[in-house]
Amino acid sequence: MQVKKFFSKHQGVVALTSGAAVDFTPVDFDAPLTDLQRSFLYRQTGIDIPQVFWRKQIHGDDILAASGGAASVRGCADADAFITKEKNLPIAIRTADCVPVFILDPVRHAVGLAHAGWKGTAKSIAAKTVQRMEARYGSQPSDLKISLGPCIRQCCYQVGKEFYEHFSAHLHRRDGYIYADMIGANRDQLLQAGVRQENIFDSGICTCCNTTYFSFRREGAKAGRMISLMMLI
Numbered sequence: 482m483q484v485k486k487f488f489s490k491h492q493g494v495v496a497l498t499s500g501a502a503v504d505f506t507p508v509d510f511d512a513p514l515t516d517l518q519r520s521f522l523y524r525q526t527g528i529d530i531p532q533v534f535w536r537k538q539i540h541g542d543d544i545l546a547a548s549g550g551a552a553s554v555r556g557c558a559d560a561d562a563f564i565t566k567e568k569n570l571p572i573a574i575r576t577a578d579c580v581p582v583f584i585l586d587p588v589r590h591a592v593g594l595a596h597a598g599w600k601g602t603a604k605s606i607a608a609k610t611v612q613r614m615e616a617r618y619g620s621q622p623s624d625l626k627i628s629l630g631p632c633i634r635q636c637c638y639q640v641g642k643e644f645y646e647h648f649s650a651h652l653h654r655r656d657g658y659i660y661a662d663m664i665g666a667n668r669d670q671l672l673q674a675g676v677r678q679e680n681i682f683d684s685g686i687c688t689c690c691n692t693t694y695f696s697f698r699r700e701g702a703k704a705g706r707m708i709s710l711m712m713l714i
């Protein structure tokens with residue numbers, strides 16, 4: 482819930498990453514949330530959120546601009562990132578180790594949210610989401626406030642040699658194994674896109690170390706999914 486400390490309702494935005502209390506693995510992306518999911522989000526935000534704008538995540542770099550309310554999500558294409566300028570339209574992704582990248586433009590009043598696993602990070606999805614907000618909403622990267630939410634970190638994220646092809650600057654060797662720093666990779670891409678260092682907040686939470694979060698690396702196929710949600714209010 483560290484993200485909430487960085488973004489606040491005073492800024493006209495709600496942002497959170499859930500923990501392992503409620504599983505947000507979706508059954509149907511077009512359907513409303515379950516009562517359990519809905520009541521969890523109400524406890525976290527004080528706002529009733531019957532449905533969110535989310536899609537099947539395919540570890541790609543497609544970005545959808547959301548408008549027309551959460552119900553307009555029906556039939557939209559698969560995507561790993563969303564942007565919107567519309568109030569009360571909750572955009573959402575699911576993660577269980579991947580990096581949730583929250584983007585707030587407090588000047589143009591727009592938000593973006595990207596699912597950055599290693600494949601999405603290799604495709605620079607966070608920076609591309611910034612660029613899409615710039616193109617569509619006139620957002621200036623130097624205005625943007627970013628939060629990198631709970632995800633697996635270099636303490637736990639042991640990877641194979643194939644990562645050298647994409648992340649040579651963000652790999653560390655320890656005891657003969659290779660570990661990847663996805664936070665560092667996303668941070669550097671965002672800096673390169675023009676975001677200011679002081680506007681990038683890191684939750685500091687490793688989902689694999691911290692058992693109050695779901696982790697695919699720690700739990701394997703039985704891992705649930707956390708929701709990361711962002712909404713202008």
Ligand SMILES: [Zn+2]
Nearest residue numbers: 636637687690
């Ligand atoms: Zn860890």
